Amino acid sequence: MHPQFEYRIMAVKTIANLTCPSPLPAKDTVLLGHGSGGTLSAELVRELFLPAFHNAALDRLDDQAILNINGSRLAFTTDSFVVKPLFFPGGNIGSLAVHGTINDLAMGGAKPLFLSVAFILEEGLSMDTLRRVVESMRKAAADAGVAIVTGDTKVVEKGSGDQLFINTTGIGLVPEGVELSANLARPGDAVLLSGTIGDHGIAILAQREGLEFESLIESDSAPLHGLVSDMLTVTSEIRCMRDPTRGGVSSTLNEIAATSNVGIELVERDIPVREEVRGACEMLGLDPLYVANEGKLIAIVAPQFAQDVLAAMRCNPLGKDSRIIGKVCESHPGLVTMRTEFGTSRIVDMLAGDQLPRIC
Numbered sequence: 001m002h003p004q005f006e007y008r009i010m011a012v013k014t015i016a017n018l019t020c021p022s023p024l025p026a027k028d029t030v031l032l033g034h035g036s037g038g039t040l041s042a043e044l045v046r047e048l049f050l051p052a053f054h055n056a057a058l059d060r061l062d063d064q065a066i067l068n069i070n071g072s073r074l075a076f077t078t079d080s081f082v083v084k085p086l087f088f089p090g091g092n093i094g095s096l097a098v099h100g101t102i103n104d105l106a107m108g109g110a111k112p113l114f115l116s117v118a119f120i121l122e123e124g125l126s127m128d129t130l131r132r133v134v135e136s137m138r139k140a141a142a143d144a145g146v147a148i149v150t151g152d153t154k155v156v157e158k159g160s161g162d163q164l165f166i167n168t169t170g171i172g173l174v175p176e177g178v179e180l181s182a183n184l185a186r187p188g189d190a191v192l193l194s195g196t197i198g199d200h201g202i203a204i205l206a207q208r209e210g211l212e213f214e215s216l217i218e219s220d221s222a223p224l225h226g227l228v229s230d231m232l233t234v235t236s237e238i239r240c241m242r243d244p245t246r247g248g249v250s251s252t253l254n255e256i257a258a259t260s261n262v263g264i265e266l267v268e269r270d271i272p273v274r275e276e277v278r279g280a281c282e283m284l285g286l287d288p289l290y291v292a293n294e295g296k297l298i299a300i301v302a303p304q305f306a307q308d309v310l311a312a313m314r315c316n317p318l319g320k321d322s323r324i325i326g327k328v329c330e331s332h333p334g335l336v337t338m339r340t341e342f343g344t345s346r347i348v349d350m351l352a353g354d355q356l357p358r359i360c
Contacts, residue, residue: 037246075110090219094136110172122161185260190306201291222295237302266326
């Protein structure tokens with residue numbers, strides 16, 4: 001058998017094993033796809049969690065809650081990390097947890113200040129592995145200028161977990177005049193993306209399945225609060241920021257379109273994708289728009305400030321590949337469409353499950 005053909009067969013088998021199951025008619029069990037960031041996740045939040053915990057801060061469904069406390073605007077977020085494998089090119093579960101929590105605060109315009117960390121450890125986990133993860137968290141937090149000030153540790157019996165899960169909480173302060181939310185997008189606004197997409201998800205997939213590509217693909221995991229600060233110095237007319245993690249760019253933009261009741265139109269040729277990532281996606285039958293990122297952001301910006309914000313983004317190392325990838329429109333509210341390289345238009349819908357589960 002020709003080696004390339006054999007590799008394609010292996011790739012098809014790999015992605016068949018990784019893809020989350022399609023939604024089932026019955027709703028009496030939790031599926032892997034409920035943690036995907038797609039339609040199953042949205043249904044779970046809308047039908048179970050929101051009715052149970054309904055309040056004004058939660059109902060915004062932003063990456064963080066913005067709370068007014070004694071005249072200060074406090075950003076508050078929490079996240080859990082179950083990535084498999086624990087270590088991957090460009091990072092590990094520890095640095096990912098720090099970066100991901102910082103980024104959720106930053107998407108609200110906050111300056112991150114403090115983190116908590118809770119470890120759920122499986123009996124039998126190597127102490128050397130745990131030390132490496134803890135050291136990575138220490139360094140990531142120190143480099144970002146935040147302090148890990150409290151935490152917790154629990155241990156479960158061997159076979160009851162998968163080595164190590166991490167839960168984090170973050171607190172930051174939002175400057176006066178900054179108001180970012182997914183319900184603020186307006187027709188005419190520009191859609192900005194801070195760089196290439198799909199790097200993290202493909203890096204995880206390659207490490208998990210032992211796939212080798214001509215060029216090393218590394219996770220883009222990085223803290224984005226410095227980039228956000230640079231953007232906000234240009235104007236306060238940034239409507240919304242999101243980091244497209246689970247579900248990728250597609251899920252993020254669909255959430256914004258639905259929340260603001262607007263349409264979003266993308267231009268395929270303007271969306272940056274590394275050639276090695278594009279090639280891996282084509283080989284495996286994946287769409288980069290649905291692959292997770294951990295060091296990129298999407299911003300919805302008033303049109304008159306879009307070019308100035310873009311210039312500020314490109315001056316930051318984490319935004320050097322920034323592009324304007326589309327615009328907000330009045331037509332087809334709640335839908336995201338894309339003008340393809342062939343001049344046609346297609347709907348960019350939200351997947352039910354996830355192409356690549358357990359990537360964060």
